[in-house]
Amino acid sequence: MNKLHLVSAVAAVVWAGGLNSAQAQEYPVDTVTLITHSSPGGGSDVFLRELSRYLAPYLGANVIVENVSGGSGAKAMAQLAQAPADGSMFYATTPTFIYTSLLSDPEYKYTDLEPLVNFFIDPEVIYTSAKSEFKTLEDVIQYARDGRGQWGAANPASLERQALEQLKAASGVNAAVVTHEGGGDMMINVLNGTLQIGVGEVQEIQSQIEAGELRLLATFSDKRLDAFPEVPTVKETGYDVVVRKFRGLAGPKGLPDDVVAAWEAATQKVLADPKYKEAYEGANLRAEFIPHADYVKFIETFGAETEGFLKETGVIE
Amino acid sequence: METLTHTAAFLLEWNVILAALIGVTWGIMGGSLPGISPSITMALLLPFTYTLDPTSAIVLLASTYIGAEYGGSVPAILIRTPGTNAAAATVIDGYEMNRQGKAGLALGISLYSGVIGSLFGLAMLMTLSGPLAQVALAFTPMAYFALGILGLSVIATLSGENLVKGLIAAMLGLIIATIGSDPVTGGTRFTFGSAELLGGIEPVMIMVGLFAMSELLVQASRRGKDDRVTSRPRIQFPDWPLAKRLIPAQLIGNGIGTFEGVMPGAGGTIASFMSYNEARRWSRHPEEFGKGSPEGIAAPETANNTVAETALVPLLSFGIPGSNSTAILLGGFLIHGIVPGPMLFQKSGEVVYGLYAGLFTAAIGQLVIGMAMLPVCIWLVNRPRPYLNAFIFALILSGIYSIHNEAFDLGIMIAAGVAGFFMRMLRFPFLPTVLGLVLGYLVESNFRRSLVLSGDDLMIFVDDRISLALLVLAFLFIGGSIAKRGYELLRHRPSSTFSENAES
Incomplete structure (x- = not known):
């Protein structure tokens, strides 16, 4: 269990x-x-x-x-x-x-x-709750810069956690990278506002994006995604982190x-x-x-x- | 209302009905084999669903889940071995009733309580999915930690006559739960370089060892001839006065089962233990618990079947599997290109209505198939001891082996059996160990996760309202239970505390 x-x-x-x-x-x-x-x-x-x-x-x-x-x-x-x-x-x-x-x-x-x-x-993407005040990745980073951020990764030993640790280092902010027992747990914590952002694969959160409950902020891929051309890459935002799962x-x-x-x-x-x-x-x-x-x-x-x-x-x- | 009419239309679809009946039959068989968990039973069927239409495939898997959650109670009652984790609480009074020659009645109670649980859970799933999903959403890591503590508070009453022994037994379970991977850092703990221990020890191995293996050892060490009270191979449903007496216990099971089912990760085992405990607290005959109380079967069995239905709430609403079994079900959806989540009803509403109809059929099918299968099971356990015990031993060995196809796991199970043998000799209760084992990881990982969130500030558990409420409740339970023990001690009254294995 x-x-x-x-x-x-x-x-x-x-x-x-x-x-x-x-x-x-x-x-x-x-x-x-x-x-x-x-x-x-x-x-x-x-x-x-x-x-x-x-x-x-x-x-x-x-x-x-x-x-x-x-x-x-x-x-x-x-x-x-x-x-x-x-x-x-x-x-x-x-x-x-x-x-x-x-x-x-x-x-x-x-x-x-x-x-x-x-x-x-x-492709690994950064997402937040549609109800949250964060519109861009920079908003999230700024929030962490002002106080303390809470970012979610699905598993302790995972590429997602590695990506967030790299982003944290690249931006130099104070953020807790909170690990979970799978993407589901983490998504709940993003939806209920415990975490500002989560990282996951697009297919895991597809249904929530379509329903307008989650918002994509950035993608860790080297190029923008065909399905979401308006979502910038993390690299474009100014942090040199690219993840290839x-x-x-x-x-x-x-x-x-x-x-x-x-x-x-x-x-x-x-x-x-x-x-x-x-x-x-x-x-x-x-x-x-x-x-x-x-x-x-x-x-x-x-x-x-x-x-x-x-x-x-x-x-x- | 609209849901009902859409669902009713599917009750005439032969493929849905067939899938439900096959699923529930397969599920009962898998669930009643110790070591074969509901998720394994479902996983074995998964490849066959490739060629089915989506609705039949989902119904087949979901019905298997329902059947397996029920099936776990059969060996719990007949051979003192929970077939599933969630049936562990049923062992206590179920096996007692069996020893008194009332196996038919015990199985009848668990069957009809299971059906009630399934139908109630299905009604909740169909009507209250939305609000229940909101409850699941409100649970933060802090709240999960508090929920786990509430579950552990049951130890205070399940410890039998000696609280210290109960706590030692619980610690043992908690210690075993720390083996494997660290939930926060991902590093390995207490694996001693063994790859087999990397994923931790499955609770089922310890449970089968503690209950079944130790029972085999106890019987092997007993002199004399076979003096069992045998039960007639006939299923017996309770008469009206008894059925009336079971209603409160079943309502408790329904309520707790609904609540625990919608929490991803909480699951059937906590639900059945808490229901057992609450049924005992509110019962008019609390002294019968542990000595063959019919309510002690009705409450947990209603609860774990209710969980099997309401566990679909987070899966259908968020696409989040709360347990291994629902993870397999998620796989079944994905194979057919259906993505559960908020868009499910708009995109594949028909599949969901088909699923409801299938679950209804499965609940009814559970009753029919259970009645046909159970007399055979009772007949089987009435065979002479040596043959029966050899058969049980083969059954649990193959069941445990099938989990990972590892001989290593057999060693764990047998070691747990030997430990269980001595625990029985020294009158240590098993149930606190099982609870500690099942809840240890939930409590630890959420406690540490909360502290990562807060930056090591413990006030986070007080600031979160749900967490605060659950923690207060847990302390009231523990305090009340200790006060009661103290009071009885002062008055020199014969202790009415619960005893797990009264005779041995």
Whole structure:
């Protein structure tokens, strides 16, 4: 009951769509298993299951999804790191797998895996209650400058908290970064005025924005969002903070070149698939294909930055 | 009124009715298996909902939730093992009644109280969603902390004859609750480098260990032949005088269940314990509690089924899941491209009316399916002891293993069982441990969150009105209970305090 973000569930092996698809091209194995540590219905689980519906014909292999919950991804990482590097098994990566590696120091870490490609960047936005007096991010910063601010992040070890700590440092104001047990708790505290702002993904607060109960103040992305062109980026507001919550795949170390090439081709094709595009754009995901070589570097940099942040804030030694 | 007519239209849709009946049956089965929590029962079904239409999918999942919350009481009564966290309070009097050969009546009471809880909760959900959502919105971290303290105040009365033993037992639960990740910084605590402990210890493992495993150990250590009073394998509903006596307890369950259900994160376990405690406080026969009181089953079982319905209020109104089970339900919505929240009624009103109709069908279906299944369950527990105990042992091991597919968890459960065995020997009550375990995290995380908000100023708990009111209430409860104990001690009266495991 206590930790919502660690919803426990049984690993359910499920055959998703695309079972009967013809083998369009040569892929070294017949069946690809995509593993996520999130339980059925969780963020990465929905991402993988939606993807598995469309991916099979482009990849030329059957795609199934398996949930390996436990240890916030520690168990899934261990399974992946010991799997054969033949392209038969991959793991859905989000910043969580880096946080888990750094925070809990499991036997197998993100550095024991090889990042494959990236699919999406989830935009992180700053929002406030529509009833509040804050119209711009500068108002919120000014409020904190005059007295003391209260800003909300969904989880203690999260990219959202990191983003707020960075914003706090960049603006030099006195603000408490209040952590929660998930985005829901935090949203209530923004709605009832306990917090001035919260940080979250657009899709989590979509319904409240449409109903006019929450107001977007800024986005942590590097460019303005297509869906909300009037919302400025944090960078534009004058604070150099950009956050990239990635969603991609990683495999065991030593992935063969043909597997990598097949995925790079298939990923670009599936992201362009009109039906899939409609589905993910409806969920406010931003496609951002990052090829293998760049993705390896991206994860490396991300890991180093996160480690620096966790050490600075005294979470790890 | 409009809601009613829209909902009634769905009562003729065969797919909604079918989904509700399948869901509630599956839910009762999952809920009655110890270790298989309502959320796991729902998660197992989730993949099958991909191909269904949105309304049937949501109805299937929500009905499973209802069924599972009820199903938890079956093993609580029959084998002293709560099938779900929220059924822990039912163990006390349910298992006592079973030992007196009244298992059929105990199951009948829990079934019909569950149905009453479901229907009442559904009525609240349909008519008062708006106001109830406002209540949930008014709860700040300070108020949640105070709510947790109110829940913990129940320990004062659940401790049995010895308050000190009760407090020690509660501390044990609170200590176990600190294992895992720090709620504010995210660092690890007391995990000793083990990845399995990272997510903390699930209360269900400790509960199954304390109740079921220790019972198996106690029976294994007992000499002599099987001298159980066996119950007839027949469901028995209470007669009118008894039904009348249960009404206050059920109303208490309805009220507390409605309130706790709409609080994200509070949930069924607090609701059933508080209802149990209040039912005892207001009962005309408080001395029967702990010794097989029918009200002691009616109150918590009404409460946890009411919670299963009103827990949908924050989910539908804000898109906020208050528990693991509603998080799975949220997943079910999202898979079908429906986003719960303030726009739900405008955008997908039909799905919501379909859901109401499905929940109504599920509540009725719960009664029918419960009546068909329960005699079989009673027959099963009437089998000879050695076979039954081996079966129970296999059942709890596989149930606990299925939570994370970790053999490590079996060790935790068995360790809790051994600890429970000695606690029983030394007459330590279990319920304070369970309460401490379930509430520890809620209390700690909200206390610390409030202090982060205020900059370490404790006055924040007084400034927040809801928090102040709940804290005052909690202190009145504790003070009253201690004063009563003192008074009885002075008058040298035989203590009328509640005793959890009177005989053993």
